[in-house]
């Protein structure tokens with residue numbers, strides 16, 4: 001079997017006392033769209049800059065196509081980079097901006113012209129060749145930056161929050177553009193964002209960063225359905241966390257709610273033992289809400305409805321548990337029962353297979 005295209009191995013970077021990243025390891029396949037997702041300060045940019053060569057790690061290594069990358073000078077890595085702020089040369093036309101990396105590489109004029117044409121067509125800016133950057137909108141300038149970064153066919157394109165300076169509508173437009181450009185070129189992309197929705201839209205796989213480490217790597221669906229930690233569960237999608245006490249530790253399949261009601265669970269963190277507190281995670285759409293008690297009363301949790309919002313195809317309920325915790329429930333609008341009203345009692349239940357317990 002061939003080794004992964006880009007291998008990041010046990011990277012560590014410290015600044016005096018500050019550990020920026022630690023034990024960061026990740027394999028990226030050729031052509032993959034890999035996103036680093038995490039809150040501000042979690043080490044995403046540091047990891048990206050080490051691959052780019054703007055920073056050197058305290059420890060660890062990076063292999064590209066099986067060969068060590070960190071010993072290669074940054075300007076010889078041929079890696080494309082797009083930043084959050086527009087970095088076009090203001091005194092050069094759009095065409096000359098895209099041509100710049102090709103001229104640095106001393107390509108003949110005819111080749112440069114053909115490549116610039118091809119790149120501007122790729123980002124749908126063929127008409128803007130002779131314009132100056134300041135005559136373009138922010139979104140258009142980022143497209144030029146992408147064209148320039150792809151002009152010399154880099155093995156990897158690195159992007160550090162390239163859309164976060166744009167407003168929502170432009171951002172979504174550019175997200176679809178990026179998907180198209182990725183599909184059309186097949187280039188391997190490492191992309192940094194703190195926006196989970198953007199990560200889910202764009203990525204083949206997502207690496208979730210927290211406090212300088214990768215907590216989990218997987219497809220958006222993996223992370224949503226099987227979060228490995230409470231951090232991942234709360235960072236991707238919406239979650240309710242209900243307090244429980246473990247009945248018999250992680251080998252057992254029961255926990256107990258604060259009102260003494262037993263609750264069957266699917267699985268639980270290995271660190272938990274009998275008597276430990278935990279947090280039972282349930283996504284709003286994994287919970288069913290009924291006006292009547294289930295046939296076997298033990299199977300449901302009694303609640304009081306606090307608020308109901310109709311949102312076209314879905315209904316959102318806010319309900320209070322016997323221990324006065326607000327829980328969010330989302331159902332298909334067609335399943336709403338007439339007896340469900342603000343102030344009235346209701347019953348929640350869910351499939352046991354969805355009930356995961358994390359350390360509290």
Ligand SMILES: Nc1ncnc2c1ncn2[C@@H]1O[C@H](COP(=O)(O)OP(=O)(O)O)[C@@H](O)[C@H]1O
Pocket residue numbers: 015018019020021038039040041042043044045046047209
């Ligand atoms: N030049 C630096 N000097 C000191 N600390 C730094 C420096 N660059 C980054 N850090 C620290 O390293 C951590 C990770 O930063 P960074 O990689 O920029 O995070 P992110 O891109 O996820 O927001 C943060 O705690 C940050 O304060």
Ligand SMILES: [Mg+2]
Pocket residue numbers: 041044045046
């Ligand atoms: Mg950053």
